[in-house]
Amino acid sequence: MSASATRLWHPFANMAAVRDRAFLVDRAEGVWVFDREGRQYLDGTASLWYVNIGHGRREIADAVAAQMSRLAAFNVFNDYTNAPAERLADRLAELAPVDDAKVFLTSGGADSIETAAKLARLYWADRGQPERTHLLSRGQSYHGTHGVGTSIAGIQANRDGFGDMVTGTTRVAHDDPEDLRDAIERIGADRIAAFFAEPVIGAGGLIPPRPGYLEAVQKICHEQGILFVADEVICGFGRLGHWFGSQRFDLRPDLITFAKGVTSGYLPLGGVIAAGGVAAPFWEGAGRPFRHGPTYSGHPTVAAAALANLDIIEREGLLQRSRELEGPLFEALSSLTGHPAVSEARGGVGLLGAVELDPALLAGDPGLVLRAHSAIREAGVITRPLGSALAVSPPLTITTEQIGVLRDGIRAGLDAVTGS
Known part of the structure; x- marks a missing residue:
């Protein structure tokens, strides 16, 4: 060229x-x-x-064409919904290792990281702890390139030159639970909203976790009342041999971010799966709106592609x-x-x-x-x-x-x- x-x-x-x-x-x-x-x-x-x-699966093309001929696109803001998005949310909630799961759909992985971070901070504000905004992540980690993802990135080259996009972030050693514990003690658990971790570090060098590491950091988070966020953008939908990589390590995250394999990339889709306890302030009692969301959240054609993709993974x-x-x-x-x-x-x-x-x-x-x-x-x-x-x-x-x-x-x- x-x-x-x-x-x-x-x-x-x-x-x-x-x-x-x-x-x-x-x-x-x-x-x-x-x-x-x-x-x-x-x-x-x-x-x-x-x-x-794999490439060239006709089932995805057929599902997309059929959905586009019926309802190609419509938003799910306020009280609007559509059948494919509802079916996909139900299916993901059943598959995920998350209690009483609720599903927020986005356009991709970086969107999902932004969503999870904002949701974690708003959750604590709703509980009367607005000072809990600090976000922890691991060295060598990659969490997309939006504002939050750039700010919590553990790959230094992906942070250089952009300045502080989101303040209140700290990275800890990718392989040492005690470094996480030390950071929590130094910062104060009462200031920390969430800890983000990829089950297997991807773009940071393809680094599997040391035996027991993920289980240990999840335990620390639960003991300290910090939300544990599993970044499953790469690790989900079969990449680690399970629907979600967290299942390989018997993890029960408070939030899961996903994308990529949910449609096998045939159309752009991501999302956040939230445990019922995290979703409760927005779903129960008087509730409150989560004033956040991408234009294409719950896009019916994209949801149809995801459903067909999940069918193939299961059937084969x-x-x-x-x-x-x-x-x-x-x-x-x-x-x-x-x-x-x-x-x-x-x-x-x-x-x-x-x-x-x-x-x-x-x-x-x-x-x-x-x-x-x-x-x-x-x-x-x-x-x-x-x-x-x-x-x-x-x-x-x-x-x-x-x-x-x-x-x-x-x-x-x-x-x-x-x-x-």
């Missing part, structure tokens, strides 16, 4: 470098994507962590498939640790993982990760560059044979950039 051919500003991209070499994805089917020359690539990242059911046993394939995927990535460019493989908790590149090589060649990503793609496999690592999160429909293709493509790309 020539420099004059694009005016599209790509997220997280250096457009001076990208504008004349954009990679055009023309079509996709199953675990494969195709460029405009017809060459195929194994989609090792399910696009951006989300195409859980993709939760179990994810659990069955997480071992073979981790084994495939671990086999690459013998390569001179690789220092570590991470994974084994869900159908996702990463290979960490050798620190000495990166010190001498800071551009190695991006060059390796391009070389691996040239070898027919799409990975995701994350800091010093290359991550994968393939569709849940991938086969063991295709996992082998993924492994071999990564090795070939690393060979190309290191001369191995």
Whole structure:
């Protein structure tokens, strides 16, 4: 693509470098994507962590077309509603590890983080504790790029240069419950609204939790009366082998944020699932309005896509498939640790993982990760560059044979950039 051919500003991209070499994805089917020359690539990242059911599923297109011919769009503000949004809320409430769940629908993951943060702060204000506004999160965490998500981000590069968008935020060590306890003691539990945690850290480097970590931080939050928010934008809908990643660790969050896999990315959708106790000030007694909401909350066509997607996950046993394939995927990535460019493989908790590149090589060649990503793609496999690592999160429909293709493509790309 020539420099004059694009005016599209790509997220997280250096457009001076990208504008004349954009990679055009023309079509996709199953675990494969195709460029405009017809060459195929194994989609090792399910696009951006989300195409859980694979590409090109006609059932989603049919469900969307049928809904659009009946009621394409309408809002759910005030007392308006629609049947697909109601059915989706009921279904999610039944699936989630949340007591007496209520479901607030958004347009995506970053919207959901904003919603959860505002809801947590308003909850405490309603309980006569308006000073409880502080938000805790983990180092290396990613919570989207809206105001709250940027402010609580544990990836420092995603915060740099923007100034203080939301005040009253603190990050703690991603792997040490005692650091959370120390922060609570330092700040004061009576000033803290909520603690946000991804079950598996995604964009911050693909970092599974240490055994017992999530259970320990949830216990600390409950003991201190702090709302525990599970950011399930990546980890939900089969990615960790359950409907929600929290279920893998027997967690009972006060709030769950979700997006991505709820529609497998076929249409944009996210939301927050709130425990009944958190929702109570807005739902019981005289109630009160939650003066917040995206235009497309409860969009009927998007809800129809989500319902069809959940049907496919259930009918095809993709939760179990994810659990069955997480071992073979981790084994495939671990086999690459013998390569001179690789220092570590991470994974084994869900159908996702990463290979960490050798620190000495990166010190001498800071551009190695991006060059390796391009070389691996040239070898027919799409990975995701994350800091010093290359991550994968393939569709849940991938086969063991295709996992082998993924492994071999990564090795070939690393060979190309290191001369191995």
